[in-house]
Amino acid sequence: MRLNYPTDIRIVRVPCTGKVDLLHLLRAFEKGADGVYVVGCMEGDCHFNSGNLRARKRVEQAQAILDTIGIGSQRVQMYNLSSGEGPLFAQYATEMHTRILELGPNPIRAGRREAA
Secondary structure (H helix, E strand, O other): OOOOOOOOOOOOOOOOHHHOOHHHHHHHHHOOOOOEEEEEOOOOOEOOEOHHHHHHHHHHHHHHHHHHOOOOHHHEEEEEOOOOOHHHHHHHHHHHHHHHHHHOOOHHHHHHHHHO
16 A cells, blocks of 8 residues: 655654654754654553653653744644554644644744844
8 A cells, every 4th residue: 555645754763652752852843844743653552561651741841842932832743543554644644744834934944044
């Protein structure tokens, strides 16, 4: 099955979403990402016990920080899917892409362009 989702999306694979640190999320924005979304296994169904719960907490922390600094919490999101839900992954990718297009470019990246 071939899934269609926006080509602007960069997939970074990790063994478990529990390995995604708050710094990884924030550094993505520092490097110019317009949005980040984390896709983990279903809650309560994590092979590493509570990795997806740790990831959700880190995404919530990133949302709070992004709101505080004026970038906006809508730019980072967490989704839970099972491995057999490929079409839903593509749907979430499209939804996130549409949301980011509506929000516009990352203000940090835009600020760098103005400074240069």
